[in-house]
Amino acid sequence: MAGILSDLDDRCPLGFAIALHIRYNAPTFLFQTFPENWMEAYSRNGFVIRDPAVHWAFENTGFIRWRDLAVGDRSGVMEQARLYGLNYGFTVSIHNDRARSIAGFARSDRDFLDVEIDEIAQLFEELDVMTAGIEILSKKDTDALQKMSIRMTHR
Structure with missing residues (x-):
C-alpha cells in the first residue's frame, strides 16, 4: 500500500486526499x-459541506476535473x-x-493529462480493493506513511 x-x-x-470505504459519512482510512x-483552512471554514467536488463524488462515480465544477461552486x-x-485537479x-x-488529486502547474488521470484512477482503485475489509494497517505500512509525511486518519 x-x-x-x-x-x-x-x-x-x-x-491528494483519499477517503476509503466511507460508511455513515466517515471513511475507514483517510x-x-x-x-x-x-x-487547516479547509477544516476551519467547514469547506467539506460546501465543496462541489465532495458533492459530486457522493452523487456520481467516475472522475471529474475540478475546472468542470467551478461553475456550480x-x-x-x-x-x-x-x-x-x-490550481488543477x-x-x-x-x-x-x-x-x-x-479522492481528489492536485497540481499547481498544469492540468492532468487524460492518460495521467487514467493511471492515477487505476492506482486509487487498487488501493480501494487492497484495503477492503482491513480495519488496521500493519506497522510496516504505518511507518512507511509516516516517513512519506502522509497524514492518515483511521476510524
Whole structure:
C-alpha cells in the first residue's frame, strides 16, 4: 500500500486526499498530502459541506476535473483552493455495494493529462480493493506513511 501512495504522491505535486470505504459519512482510512495550510483552512471554514467536488463524488462515480465544477461552486471553495496553489485537479469516486471511496488529486502547474488521470484512477482503485475489509494497517505500512509525511486518519 505504501508503494501505491508513494507513487500517487509523485504524480500529484500538490497532493491528494483519499477517503476509503466511507460508511455513515466517515471513511475507514483517510490519507492526505495537500499543503498543511490548505487543510487547516479547509477544516476551519467547514469547506467539506460546501465543496462541489465532495458533492459530486457522493452523487456520481467516475472522475471529474475540478475546472468542470467551478461553475456550480457558489461557495467559492475552488477559488479558495487556488489561493493555496491547488490550481488543477480532479476527483474520483468509486461505489460498490459495501461503501463509497472518493479522492481528489492536485497540481499547481498544469492540468492532468487524460492518460495521467487514467493511471492515477487505476492506482486509487487498487488501493480501494487492497484495503477492503482491513480495519488496521500493519506497522510496516504505518511507518512507511509516516516517513512519506502522509497524514492518515483511521476510524
